[in-house]
Amino acid sequence: MSSPTFLLVGFQARRRAKARSRSLKPWYRNTPLVAGMIVVGLLILLAIFAPLIAPYDPIAQDLGATLQGPSAAHWLGTDKFGRDVLSRLIWGAQVDLRVGFLAVLIPFVFGSILGAFAGYFGGWFDAIVMRIVDVFFAFPFLVMVIVLVFILGSGETSIYLAIAAVSWVSYVKIVRGEVISAKEQDYVVGARLGGMSNARVLFRHIGPNVFSQAIIYAMSDIVMNIMGIVTLGYLGLGIAPPTAEWGSMILEGQEFITTHWLQATVPGLMVVITSLGVSWLGDGLSDLLSPERRK
Amino acid sequence: MNEQSVLRVSNVTKTYSFRTPLLERLATKGTKSTALTALDGINLELRKGEILALVGESGSGKSTLAKILVGSIAASSGEITHNGSAMPAHRTKDLTRSIQMVFQDPYSSLNPRISVGSMLAELLLLHKIVPRREVRQESIRLLNRVGMDEDALDAYPSQFSGGQRQRIAIARALAVRPDVLIADEPVSALDVSVQATILDLFASLRDELGLTILFVAHNLAVVQHLSQRVAVMYLGRIVEVAETAELFANPRHPYTRALIASIPRMTAGSVSTELILSGEPPSPFEIPNGCRFHPRCPFATIACTENDPALLPLARRGGDADLPYHASACLLADALPQSTSSPARTGASAHPSQSHGNSQEAL
Amino acid sequence: MNREAKAKMPGTHGLTETDVATSPEASPEATQPILSITDLTLGVKRGNSTTSIVDGVSFDVAPGDRFGLVGESGSGKSMTLRAIAGLLPGGVEVLSGHAYFRGVDLFSLSAEDRRALMGPQIAMVFQEPMTALNPVMRVGEQIAEGSRRHLGLSRKAAMGLAVDMMAKTGIPDPIRRARAYPHELSGGLRQRIMIAMALSCRPKLLLCDEPMTALDVTVQHQVLNLLEELCDDFDASLLFVTHDLAVVNQTCSELAVMYSGRIVEFGTVASVLQNPRHPYTKGLLDSAPDFDQPDRALIPxxxxPPHLADKTPGCSFAPRCSFATEACLTGTPPLTTVRPTTMQPTTVQPGAGVACYRSDEIAEGVLA
Incomplete structure (x- = not known):
């Protein structure tokens, strides 16, 4: 993370002289970023090229060869319907990553914009928005998602909707707080004195300085979402059964945990790897997006 | 006054009211709100081409006044007149343009994500200062004006030192061709060796561009060096105004004297012990009755605890109209003993032990 | 080596070795400096490369002295102070040198022994009192904490001492104020609390890191006077770090000017300010407005200042120096004791030094 020299720059030489005094390290020297990019990149490639990589059809049943151990034909064995576990794992990446990433988009955009307006204009608008946000915050994330999916019915669309309906509030809070503190910064006052419109001040001058926090949060949100889908899948509320998905794989594998432990463990491991990769990416991005974090 | 006034502040007051939380109100049966008077009837005039220094301690309201002048906060009452016409509550783009500000902390006054070139270009285009094809040329001209090179155009604020950033901030303020510049403690965040260059820059802006500058400061040595006139603020009021040399040679308000006596002196032996204030500025929530300075004032009389003195021109011996304008908000302004802690203009060090009748300070 | 510093500390439990506490406290030390820094080098290690931020700094603080360490940001003055106080930020290390406090090398002490020294022997006043005080503890208790721990006073006695100290620092109504929390007090009062806290265990050395920066001028003046008086009353020496030469002039008797991690000039305040021998000191004096000479032009x-990481050979001030010659760009001038000059033969003190090849010419006024 931060090397001693960075500490030094921050601590002692904050107001020191001379141009280029802050030696920015190139992005490829940013270890968490690179590690995150590699892990997430590989997973995305796996998801995209699932049809090419997966040796078998993930939903093709072979009732003659159920619950087999690892073999040359089935590297990770087969499940109770005789489906190839490896193929289901690869196809599962497609569903889980898609939901994980896409479900972040709507709340990210909606929540950030709402938070930016609330923070910038304040007043009654801010008061109303924040009360609504408080109500949403009063419920635990997963409980809300589960209840909403239960009401909306299972399936990918309801998952998107449920997650979007619940997680926008975090972005409102983050962006609002950042905008409120940025609003007091002299450079924003300076921009206003430059006669610029509110929209221009908000989106050109404040925006780039505050949305990075939302982007960094979005990374951890992706992890949350993937956990959400997996939990939903595990509870049987997720993606409908034959579709390969890590959560339902864990659920199905669980009953054979003593005899065929790979069935539940391997998808679980995939969840862990994905979470780790995305977290690294978030860490790296936070380094990259705020190179001149001061104070 | 014969000089042309660019900006006139008349009776400007700023109060903030804070609602007491409901529970606290129930518990203490207190009032619904408490009011803070940050500015209390300010009258001030900025004359064309002058540097007017506004000095005072924290809580005196000097920064509030600066913010009201640039329009980033609104006054509770009173009027600001710009070139003879009253400023509306919501300023037009052009009025906003005409009064610009340079901030104290050059580390927060520049957007870290916008390059110097595009920052300047944005302003030049927005206000149609120059046609698009001349933007680059004009930006370079501005940078040169503040003593920076063309190279700075493509650089970001983080690549510059504090002094350079302050130059860039000044270039930004100049880009829209204002006629008044409000500088809020522009050198107090800078290293001593850099301060001088920025002070020189302000002086050259006044001398060469005819810019009118309100220079908010707490360092009286800097003020004395740079400004033509000085206004001293205490707890939301202006307590003394005079031309710089006159104010320092013949301070007519005890607070001004205390400020002068507090200046750390560079010359050995010139440390003043004349007037050391006890206590600290009272909170603007509880402004004392009568003269607001009386609890700390060594000269205070009974009258001072009862009467709130207005800022009035000094009564002069023989009513000589040619004497420079000098106003003080002190009941005893004309009766104060001669000050002894003013600068020794002959170069010799002042004698703090000497308490009366210093001939050097005669007008 | 004089071990009595340790002997004086009550409640230092970790000290059972032979070098501890054998000699009683009376020992002749009037001539011995209370603090002696020798060849202090601080730096940041990063892989194989080392960036030094303080480079071979040596100075002595005599008992009862008020010593000013002057420099701009990045000069290493605060780091030197922090090294003495044992408060270096993470990553910054003492690379070489010693800091003898009453004969004991602070850097050779264990962390525990050092902590035991901080308070009863060495105390520090910080730049921003708000961040140095515990926000959830009444200020009286914060002052009392030190004397309870280091002097072994009872709770009641310690509170009494705290109120006493607050009264000494000129805090009006100290009994009531002792029950206040830091945020309820003004900046000036908080700085007084810090001073009361620092002096409550009667330390022999008070370290001050720009204690005036956050204060208003009139309050600054009061606090400076207070510091002076109390240091005299309590017979404490003062090491005062600041960027303001005028403040040093007012407060200190000796000073050292730092530039880019080195001491470039030292001596008595009167002699250095009246007759600077280093072009940097001269530059600082010429660039700051002087209230007593309002018409003098400022010469920036x-x-x-050079970036710490890319130091060039030669005198570090040479690139900015109008008097620099070839020699200045290649060799680093050593800090040498100054000789009397024809111009100001009386102002030169034996304990004065300067690190400049052309200092004699500057002092003689040959170079303008």
């Missing part, structure tokens, strides 16, 4: 120092 051109350029910027």
């Amino acid at each position: 120092i051109p350029g910027f």
Whole structure:
């Protein structure tokens, strides 16, 4: 993370002289970023090229060869319907990553914009928005998602909707707080004195300085979402059964945990790897997006 | 006054009211709100081409006044007149343009994500200062004006030192061709060796561009060096105004004297012990009755605890109209003993032990 | 080596070795400096490369002295102070040198022994009292904490002492104020609390890191006077770090000017300010407005201080120095004791030094 020299720059030489005094390290020297990019990149490639990589059809049943151990034909064995576990794992990446990433988009955009307006204009608008946000915050994330999916019915669309309906509030809070503190910064006052419109001040001058926090949060949100889908899948509320998905794989594998432990463990491991990769990416991005974090 | 006034502040007051939380109100049966008077009837005039220094301690309201002048906060009452016409509550783009500000902390006054070139270009285009094809040329001209090179155009604020950033901030303020510049403690965040260059820059802006500058400061040595006139603020009021040399040679308000006596002196032996204030500025929530300075004032009389003195021109011996304008908000302004802690203009060090009748300070 | 510093500390439990506490406290030390820094080098290690931020700094603080360490940001003055207080930020290390406090090398002490020294022997006043005080503890208790721990006073006695100290620092109504929390007090009062806290265990050395920066001028003046008086009353020496030469002039008797991690000039305040021998000191004096000489033009120092990471050979001030010669760009001038000059033969003190090849010419007024 931060090397001693960075500490030094921050601590002692904050107001020191001379141009280029802050030696920015190139992005490829940013270890968490690179590690995150590699892990997430590989997973995305796996998801995209699932049809090419997966040796078998993930939903093709072979009732003659159920619950087999690892073999040359089935590297990770087969499940109770005789489906190839490896193929289901690869196809599962497609569903889980898609939901994980896409479900972040709507709340990210909606929540950030709402938070930016609330923070910038304040007043009654801010008061109303924040009360609504408080109500949403009063419920635990997963409980809300589960209840909403239960009401909306299972399936990918309801998952998107449920997650979007619940997680926008975090972005409102983050962006609002950042905008409120940025609003007091002299450079924003300076921009206003430059006669610029509110929209221009908000989106050109404040925006780039505050949305990075939302982007960094979005990374951890992706992890949350993937956990959400997996939990939903595990509870049987997720993606409908034959579709390969890590959560339902864990659920199905669980009953054979003593005899065929790979069935539940391997998808679980995939969840862990994905979470780790995305977290690294978030860490790296936070380094990259705020190179001149001061104070 | 014969000089042309660019900006006139008349009776400007700023109060903030804070609602007491409901529970606290129930518990203490207190009032619904408490009011803070940050500015209390300010009258001030900025004359064309002058540097007017506004000095005072924290809580005196000097920064509030600066913010009201640039329009980033609104006054509770009173009027600001710009070139003879009253400023509306919501300023037009052009009025906003005409009064610009340079901030104290050059580390927060520049957007870290916008390059110097595009920052300047944005302003030049927005206000149609120059046609698009001349933007680059004009930006370079501005940078040169503040003593920076063309190279700075493509650089970001983080690549510059504090002094350079302050130059860039000044270039930004100049880009829209204002006629008044409000500088809020522009050198107090800078290293001593850099301060001088920025002070020189302000002086050259006044001398060469005819810019009118309100220079908010707490360092009286800097003020004395740079400004033509000085206004001293205490707890939301202006307590003394005079031309710089006159104010320092013949301070007519005890607070001004205390400020002068507090200046750390560079010359050995010139440390003043004349007037050391006890206590600290009272909170603007509880402004004392009568003269607001009386609890700390060594000269205070009974009258001072009862009467709130207005800022009035000094009564002069023989009513000589040619004497420079000098106003003080002190009941005893004309009766104060001669000050002894003013600068020794002959170069010799002042004698703090000497308490009366210093001939050097005669007008 | 004088071990009595340790002997004086009550409640230092970790000290059972032979070098501890054998000699009683009376020992002749009037001539011995209370603090002696020798060849202090601080730096940041990063892989194989080392960036030094303080480079071979040596100075002595005599008992009862008020010593000013002057420099701009990045000069290493605060780091030197922090090294003495044992408060270096993470990553910054003492690379070489010693800091003898009453004969004991602070850097050779264990962390525990050092902590035991901080308070009863060495105390520190910080720049921003708000961040140095515990926000959830009444200020009286914060002051009392030190004397309870280090002097072994009872709770009641310690509170009494705290109120006493607050009264000494000129805090009006100290009994009531002792029950206040830091945020309820003004900046000036908080700085007084810090001073009361620092002096409550009667330390022999008070370290001050720009304690005036956050204060208003009139309050600053009061606090400076207070510091002076109390240091005299309590017979404490003062090491005062600041960027303001005028403040040093007012407060200190000796000073050292730092530039880019080195001491470039030292001596008595009167002699250095009246007759600077280093072009940097001269530059600082010429660039700051002097209230007593309102009509003097300010002469800025051109350029910027060098970046710590890319130090060039030669005198570090040479690139900004109008007197620099070939020799200045290649060799680093050593800090040498100054000789009397024809111009100001009386102002030169034996304990004065300067690190400049052309200092004699500057002092003689040959170079303008």
